Amino acid sequence: MIDVRLFSKVLIANRGEIAIRVAKTLHNLGIRSVAIYSDADQDAAHVRCADQAIRLGASSADSYLNPQAVVQAALESGAQAIHPGYGFISENVDLARACQQAGVTFIGPNEHALDVMGDKIRSKNHVATAGVPMVDGVSEPGLSDAQLVEATKNMAFPMLIKPSAGGGGKGMHVVESHDELASQLETARRVAKAAFGDDTLLIEQLVRAPRHIEVQVLADTHGNVIHLGERECSLQRRHQKIIEEAPSVLLTDETRARIGQAAVDTAKSVNYVGAGTVEFLVSDAEPDKFYFMEMNTRLQVEHPVTEEVTGVDLVEEQIRIAAGEPLALRQEDLTFTGHSIEARVYAETPAAGFMPSTGTVLHLAEPAGSGVRVDSGLRDGAVIGTEFDPMVAKVIATGTDRAQALARLEQALDEMVLLGVNTNLEYLQHLLRDDDVVAGRMDTTLVEARLNDMVFDTPSEKHAQIAAQFIHQIVQAPTSAWEYDGFRLAESAPITYRVDYPADEPTRFDVVLQSNTQLLPTGAVNEFVYRDASGVETVTVAAEAPTSQGTRVWLASNNFTGVVLVLDHKAQVLDILATMESEERGVDPQVRAPLPGTVTAVHIDDGSEVAAGDPVVTIEAMKMEHHLKAPLDGTAAIHVKDGQQVRLDQNILTVTGHDADDADDA
Template identity: 40%
Template sequence: MIPFDKVLIANRGEIACRVIATCRRLGIATVAVYSEADAQARHVRLADEAYCVGPAAARDSYLRIDRILDAAQRSGAQAIHPGYGFLSENAAFAQACADAGIVFIGPPVDAIRAMGSKSAAKTRMQAAGVPLVPGYHGDDQQPSRLQAEADHIGYPVLIKASAGGGGKGMRVVHAAADFIAALQSCQREAASSFGDERVLIERYLQQPRHIEIQVFADQQGQTISLHERDCSAQRRHQKVVEEAPAPGISDAQRSAMGQAACDAARAVGYVGAGTVEFIADGRDSSRFYFMEMNTRLQVEHPVTEMITGLDLVEWQLRIAAGEPLPLTQAQVPLRGHAIEVRLYAEEPEKGFLPSIGKLSWFRTGAPSPHLRLDSGVEAGDEVTPHYDPMLAKLIVWDTTRDAAVQRMLAALAQTQIAGVGHNVAFLSRLIGHPAFRRGEIDTGLIERESEILLAAPARVPWNAVAAAALAQLDDEHAATTDTPWAADGWRLNGALRRSFTYRCGEQVVPCAIDYVGPGRYRIDDIDATVSRQPDGRLNLRLGERACVATVVAEGLQRDVFIDGLQYRLRYDDPLAHDAASDEAGGSLLAPMPGKIISLLVEPGATVTQGQALLVMEAMKMEMTVCAPRAGVVAAYRCAVGEQVREGVELVDLQASTPD
């Protein structure tokens, strides 16, 4: 019997919802904390009680140890689950919990400290006999020393924030001349994200694989591994797809990596859930090296749960309560194959720029033993610029990897998101890519295949345009059916004809529809019928072809989901005023809210298309804003250190004056 009857979750989003679900199943009451920006968030709605811990900025809310502990004490929670991110690997927080007599559902303070610094951790791992990548992990952080170490290691090298994670504070440097600029950028990002600008330098392996081992240890001294996960599909050092087990890993390699991971955990007296991350040679996975240990539960833990049938959050709760591990190493199951993708609110075709706004529509396939959704949002929620833009995790399981790949492709085809940009089409291309299907994955796959994976949207097919128009007619009919002006198509001098024009990017698509009878139309000499299912989907018959479509209308925007794809159309209403035509032709606008970090050219300078103009920070990631065309920087409308809103003018970029 777990001795906690109330647990506070010191986090937000899908991990908070995940912990709440396990606690509810175990009969444990839950307490949520939230910032002012998250007052209506899903985890707040799900918890038994909730406490506001400050303004939107994480440093003023989710990172405030005093306010988190105050909420725990006021609510009477006996334990705190930190989730991941925020305070989950903060030794001072774990110590403060202990001092307050509250159980921290995580590893001991000393273990967090030992693994919290990548440099110090690698020194401990070297002593424990865990293999390491050649590199520099020292305390001397002078730029000249770091440059000299990089020169000695040999390029390319990887600069990595010593206290980092999630791809933040990381840069690959291919030449000595680029080192200092990359170092400064890493240090700024590391200081902003982790409050620590120290870095380490490592040899950058060509076409490496990122393989990690889930470990668990109890207070009685037992340590086991729960097999490996392959997290090699990454962009900007951030994981995009995770799977378990890793493709192409033999039982002998699995055993060797599991043993090394357990050795790493024992070397720091570890207790609870942790993940030991290795980098492996893409040509020979038996050559693997310790990268770091995350002293918490990982975002990708569901794939381990799917192949083992275990609830890792329940294990965390039981071990924190003093119970021994329920299984020995030999008893850990390994069944089938699982794949997880991270659904992000972002624009892959715009450099994965985060997208914010109201999530007007969010639908996936029904949960089953083969399909799982871990979500922090629901339709109607707001995606804000204050936190990581991950919406949810979509996880599939099947008996073989090939079957799991097909499951994931089908699941992505059923996933519908409107209101914000998202990465569903990008993920579908990645999962369906021949290299991924063959299991030939390394950390550079996405960058190498970006031309295919980030392909321009296909031209809008005729049936998608027809679906948008028929849905619009059906909506109009439903809105007027009880009035004398019902849109039944009757006219004194003949049948009703309606003309529609839709835009998708540069494409303009007209559509003319003749009314035939209730639910019956004729489009471009093709007979069409339309009816609605109870869930709002449209049953369409276009000539001899039957299909099902979903059309989400918001203002003039039409999101059409058909044949497993999404098309974003804009209804060209001749009576509507297009504000975009009023934008100043010479301005360059902020793509999202953020802070100006540096201005890269002087006012009056002539720049070429694609030349970097300024650097801004948004969602703790640095983003370079480039000139969309050649011209002259007439003036900056922002200053270094200034916080800017989305859509404000940053640069007055004028056309060059002919000589």
């Protein structure tokens, strides 16, 4: 028996739900945890849950993306090891090298494995020599955009551009023709550089309608390598996984054994150490055939489903392996029980093209119960900004079989309430109810194909009444007119509010408060019973700080969760005046930022002539690019520059229309 002592203190070089997830296992093992943070995260949940927290800098570049600063923080805190989580620099060989030089243990693979498998180009070329089937493509490092265009001239379309250094779907672009290849390469390089610090690209033949299957492996420092089964990750949008499950319903026992062995052989080929994932494309039409995609040399976002069906704590295994312990598990000892499914909760607005959503968490209720697990980085009062990935939580449900896991997950998503930012919760429920998903008939194109047919809940007259009642009765709380145990309205002066639902097709409600309606607190935080002539309904309601434009009220009920804007009399008057001014002015000549972010490209020169619809500026937020267009024909005056941080609704540029020029000449 090898005598191994675990670490006494470990620094977690990450944030959000994964940092909290790692901290929990460290606590269970009696190991103290050290969190790091940037200014945007100074009051984040992961900072609060750790035993110690260290500020590294103002931005991600100064903190989560800075290997030297991370290692220095470990040394200063007395941490003997660093757990990188996933994303950021979790697959960065510079971090592993800096750890080795400083005498700090890196809880991850060796430099060789990171160097080979952490780069998509290098990994594909390495695995190809072992005879693993590959998708056709161009994977030569150092090629310029022009060289990539030339190298792919004989490839068939569609093709897929992928960052060599990254993952998570960021920077991946589908190209349908040579005409768009050059511009897509430019965009992909920009995103890859911002997300991973490396803009090296590769291009692959896009396999239409594949299944995405990945295999979890564990390898120790004593030469033992095992796999813990596969995960199905085919439900994706823009190459970003949304729902994952274990095991896959596609594979037969024979294929499962072959793909598992292929993953083990891949890990052995680089003397891999730690937890890793080997990803494959599997043909839906020929499920016995699979093609190597890449190896992720870290923990995966979707690792909980493997933990649930195997009973193995993968983070604990990572820590024990890094401390030098041999694997206690043998391949023949592993058992797989039941079925587990994970849904990723994002701060975004599916009904508005999945625009990232920002704000402050006004109310949070996370589901619980048999077979339900939530890995979350949320708390009441948390600020959701644009500096980080929009994933804020994961909901995992496990059952004796797939049908029970699906049912539990749908119920858990229905029970989850998050007010203050828009989320994809309703969208996830739509996917889980899809007939093909329920039957296990899915591929990586299904999500995109379903989106246009999805109808999302919108507020009704009753929701408008509840929101207006909340503002008048709870927020404004007149001392004489309303009481919780009954109130009266002056018959001669009915109180009116306007309630707007800002969406692609805005909805407006004119609400007259009635004397037979009440909003009664239940005693639970932000929970009320709304009573009117039709009966009673329990709702959760919270409001943002009022402004001159009105008050944004968030509510969650049985058939709508979202935000409406409530305008009292003063706000209505101001809105009428603003509308009149806008109508006189015509098309708004100003292009404003739709959300806070960073200007990554200014596509025109100041003073340029533009046509309505021309791309003018690109803003990056939450690792996604948003392209702003000219509102009318005219001359553009640019108010921002590359790299500039912009706030919500900031004026980006102004277009002076030709009609205005003609009027000046007259």
